[in-house]
Amino acid sequence: xxxxxxxxxxxxxxxxxxxxxxxxxxxxxxxxxxxxxxxxxxxxxxxxxxxxxxxxxxxxxxxxxxxxxxxxxxxxxxxxxxxxxxxxxxxxxxxxxxxxxxxxxxxxxxxxxxxxxxxxxxxxxxxxxxxxxxxxxxxxxxxxxxxxxxxxxxxx
Numbered sequence: 537x538x539x540x541x542x543x544x545x546x547x548x549x550x551x552x553x554x555x556x557x558x559x560x561x562x563x564x565x566x567x568x569x570x571x572x573x574x575x576x577x578x579x580x581x582x583x584x585x586x587x588x589x590x591x592x593x594x595x596x597x598x599x600x601x602x603x604x605x606x607x608x609x610x611x612x613x614x615x616x617x618x619x620x621x622x623x624x625x626x627x628x629x630x631x632x633x634x635x636x637x638x639x640x641x642x643x644x645x646x647x648x649x650x651x652x653x654x655x656x657x658x659x660x661x662x663x664x665x666x667x668x669x670x671x672x673x674x675x676x677x678x679x680x681x682x683x684x685x686x687x688x689x690x691x692x
Contacts, residue, residue: 556639598681599624602674603646605682609633610643625684632687633672639664643672656685667692668676 600603605624612621613633621630641662652659656673663669671691677683 546612559671598679599683600681601646602658602682603643603660605684606643606646606658606672609684610662612641613638623680625687629684629687636670636687636689639670641670646674648682649673660684 599608608624609621609630612618612624616634616658618630618634621633625633639662641664643660644662646658646660649659651657654671654673656675658674660672660674661669669692671688671690673686673688674682675685677685
């Protein structure tokens with residue numbers, strides 16, 4: 537009788553295995569195992585008031601505000617230093633900036649993208665005396681806090 541029960545159990549296990557069911561013997565195998573999901577990296581959040589600040593205090597070498605990133609790019613542009621500029625912006629943006637007419641102006645202000653009518657987090661800009669404006673569009677960037685992701689010079 538024990539032999540018939542053993543044969544039935546083995547046969548049942550075989551059928552279950554053939555149909556894709558997992559067969560396990562012993563109490564530990566029935567316990568679910570948990571795996572830790574990797575921690576999500578989130579970008580710094582912008583304050584809803586429109587200020588260009590990061591949610592957490594900055595680490596060394598990162599930009600605490602959108603304006604800090606735009607200021608760093610403009611300063612590197614004034615010096616003609618593309619290597620420094622690449623710390624605040626991507627290569628395509630750096631090329632756009634360096635191909636534009638240079639001005640001695642500094643960033644005057646940063647507006648929330650929703651206020652400026654753009655799809656970026658912030659529009660940091662300065663206006664030239666002739667009415668031309670230079671716009672540095674900035675988004676949160678996990679590696680540095682903020683990053684200039686596009687540039688546009690609007691001639692008047």
